[in-house]
Amino acid sequence: MSVRDLSVDLPLEGGTLHAVRHVSFELMRGETLALVGESGCGKSMAASALMRLLPEDARTPSGRIVFDGTELLSLMESEMRAFRGARIALIFQEPATSFNPVMTVGAQIVEMIRAHRRVTSSEARKAAIEWLRRAGVPEPERRFSAFPHELSGGLKQRAMIAMALSAEPDIVIADEPTTALDVTLQAQVLDELKRLKRERGLTLLLITHDLALLPGIADRVALMYAGEIVETAPTEDFFRAPEHPYARALLRALPKSGNREERLHPIEGTVPLLTRIPEGCAFAPRCPYAESRCRSEAPREIWRGDRRGTVRCRRAGGLAEAESRATGEALSEKSDKAADEALLEIRHLSVKVNPRNMREKAAELLGKARPRVILPDLNFEIRRGRTLALVGESGSGKTTAALAALGLLGSGLHAEGTVLLRGEAFRADAPRPIRFRRAVQVVFQDPFSSLDPRMTVEELLGEAFTALCPDLKGDARSARIGRLLDETGLPAGSRTRYPHEFSGGQRQRIAIARALAAEPEIILLDEPTSALDVSVQAQILNLLLGLQKERGLSYLLITHNFGVVEYLAHRIAVMKAGRIVEEGPASQVMNSPQDPYTQRLLASVPRIRTS
Template sequence: MSAPGVPDPRGEAQALRLDQLQVALDVDQADAALLRAVDGLSLAIRRGETFALVGESGCGKSMTALALMRVLPHNGFVESGSVRLGRTELLDLPEAQMRRVRGGRIGMIFQEPSTSLNPVMTVGAQLREAIEAHTALRGAAARARAVEWLARVGLPEPARCFDDYPFRLSGGQQQRVMIAIALAAEPDFLIADEPTTALDVTIQAQILDLLRDLQREHQMGLLLITHDLAVVAGMAQQVALMYAGQIVEVGSAEAFFAAPRHPYAQLLLQALPDGARRGRPLAAIGGAVPSLAQQFNACRFAPRCPHAQDVCLNAEPTWVEMPPGHGLRCARAGDAALDHAAHGRSPAPSITPSTGRPMTPPDARLTSGATPVPLLAVEQLRVTFSRASGFWWRSQSGTAAVDGISLQLARGRTLALVGESGSGKTTTGKAIAQLLRRQATCTGRALLDGRDLFTLQGSELRAARREVQLIFQDPYASLNPRMRVADILAEGLIELRPELSQHTRKRRVDDLAEQVGLPSRALQAYPHEFSGGQRQRIAIARALAVEPRLLICDEPTSALDVSVQAQILNLLRQLQHDTGVALLFITHHLGVVEYLADEVAVMQGGRIVEVGTVDQVLGAPRRDYTRALLAAVPRLATRTGP
């Protein structure tokens, strides 16, 4: 990969190139008229190549993709630079011609399917629209192709899904629909913005295999934007690391993972959760990505860098070529200390956990060596959703989404609930939190300290809601778009902690924002002004506000980059020590399970098929289904690119 700004001699006529791209947003702030979301970015993607763009939320990755597709928000525009598809300058094309390129020659999988799919159109209508716009297929032939694509992305009963509306599908199923729409026209290049974030590991493996097959069959180039470094290691040939609107390191995937040279890259890899780091704090990088509504005159990463020196604070670093084929934006490029860190020959720098307190080892948790008394005991839980039929929408009994499961969770412990999308994990969490009383029939018992949550009414149920909080999977859908962040965080305190004074509530809100890594200025903003990862941090802070005893976490870190994920996992572990909160952790990220969980329950088809300690279930699984889940997990040590 060439350095930013240097011509790439490889296959000019077949490449998708960005040269010195500058993207600005008119944010109308008092201190700056423009926010430069992308600042002088250059990269080139060849046909058949996977180029990964990685970095934290707010670094400009998604804005790069939107600029390339010319679908920037209303206040965004390209200040300067070039975007070329072969020899065609896309920035100069009339919109009518760009519409033929967009979706036809360049497809895009957007990060949040719930906001990208049209809620008043069926899945099939949206997929057929893309097929008819960019291929010669029409009518029945277009429908057949659409159903075929729904099957290829792993949707069950694709013919039925064709006639469904998006809101009837799970988050993972909506993401698969988005992938089908982007691939239906078999584009020359695909921009995939977090394409597997909402998918369980088996479907993720299926989608990644599908992308590899399409690359082999059609020489499709892929710009992969993701925070999952294990997926990058298995898919990409080239990797670019982005920070604060700039690329700070670029090179082959093999070189990047073997010896990352930029301090930012080194810290990101140290922040990955797995069993080897269990019992130790993850390297959560202190601070946050700086505001881009400012003029920079020093290294943008210096305030967070453990290797920063005076030279880093006096001028912006220039781009340095470091053979073979490696580029770096760092004033200390070639420094012996960084070279030693790159090859793992020096200990990781000391990183303070995001809570600002020393991390407590797991043997000091609020549990004893004896069998712990369960805080939560679920007994024969069965959840059945009614099915409407007929002209008058008569209600009929439907299939049980959760079919007679039992589990126990002790105070200060973490039970991970894993399984494929649609296995009943989220339904279990919502049923325990008493959020399905009007939508489904729930039988069995959910005992919280001996009280059956299903029998509580009125003030007793209200009190229980303070003790049981839920972090939802989709932060965009669960946050009120008309409320500022400060009001969102204070809402639960006002309703469930009315004894607190206004001053105490404000201080609690400020502390929550700091705990989850949100800058203080974020409190006066609205949810739509944040990235997906930042919105998830708001949702986590809201759930923590009332200090619950049981926290049901439904994919709480799936939308977070590895650095913020490390902050949140460190925070949850520290909260367990400080308060004894129990975590029911619903996830498809088995690395997080290895790091955080005490016990694991594996769900399949609404039933628990295997349960035990982390070592028992992940180390020596007894069921074929569990072994298949583990086999689908991408690992940094395994590269299986095309």
């Protein structure tokens, strides 16, 4: 496939969004090209253009897409259907919303096969089961008859791969195929893609913002920024010697193993909204090397210094090797006594599923049924001013354990055991008093769904005061809100704005400010950076680390991002099937894991090596 000068415009009220701008690249037979960049840079829009799946009002004012000798943009829609699915397939980011929930998985794969091949229903069924097997789905005959909601996240993604490949396409576009998966499922899905690519000679276009996925699967990298490709290179060269300032900045923003005490280097500013085409380089407002002409003259695409790729920057190859590296202050260490003090202790915590109806309750009382136990007997502690990371595969019980400790389980679950805060004991199944709620707060994974869209920032923060600090009123409350905004890096004008008016990183800062409102001692961080780009993630991690240093906060961190674990955590507890199988200092667990499950988990973690 050859893409030349592709542009995509989207009409908006009062203007036009230039989502993709003069993008050119080639996709060689049997290779994997990774299209990477921050959210909003145009990756998915460019991929949608290859499939001719753009919004109805989108326009392609320029460009050519030539696939195997055929110009796709000039085809009628009826002609394009012969290519879509059969020659070019798409693996969507979220299979749960891509499958039809009222059809079995097998029926949907059969539908795909029969749409592109003349086969009988029984032949299509046999082929669908075989594709489920090839995609690594265990017990494919049984999964064939399952509905999407009956499959785990990893199995749904494998079934999506099976459906995409069932029409035997030449090119597969994988749009963020592992974003919602833990590291072991992520590794399994990528291994399946690599195996199928090797066996069938697939050509793969991988769209992702997770740079750690690229080594081992991508042959080449195309980095996008503000709708255009700013650098292309073989994957190894891209990580070893990036030449565009944006590429260098992205790699510097990644958490690095063993550098927890060094501040990360986020990219200041945001990707511009392309309602008007910049006169000069779109990255110039965020570039530390920009000159006056960078803001007035658009850079041309030139060869990288090694001539193994291209770069769109007039200063490429001439950037000083000794870049300014702002080294953050080391973490201020508490005294050994303070560090050893257990602030929150969890003792013999167990969680089981409540019976759903009277028959189940009666059976349990008569001893004829055993309640389903999620957590059998859990013990851990969080020390003052320290971070404990709970890690493990999806379904291992991490979030359930944290919510049970905080008394936030839903009505379908029952907890037993003891929770001690500063030595004061609370029953796990009893409501927590206000003094506990003030001391322990939560920052959820998705700030957009955890913030009331009808409330301004001032109202959101004020609500926390009303519930937990009712004595704080008037000017004192207003002053506290101002300090929270300043402490979390939000502009003073944020008070009167609503959540939808902020970026993802800013919304997460609002969620952190709300958690800080009651001046807690412990904060539960439930996947606090999972939906954020590399640079925004660096900003949030720096913020969390700074707050821990200044306030002496303790964190309970739940995440499947081991880069975040290595950067933030002092101790790690590894969970499997509701039990902690290994616990210890972060460096010890990461570098010398003892339990076979921990070893397997860490072996699945994607690693990158930068220059």
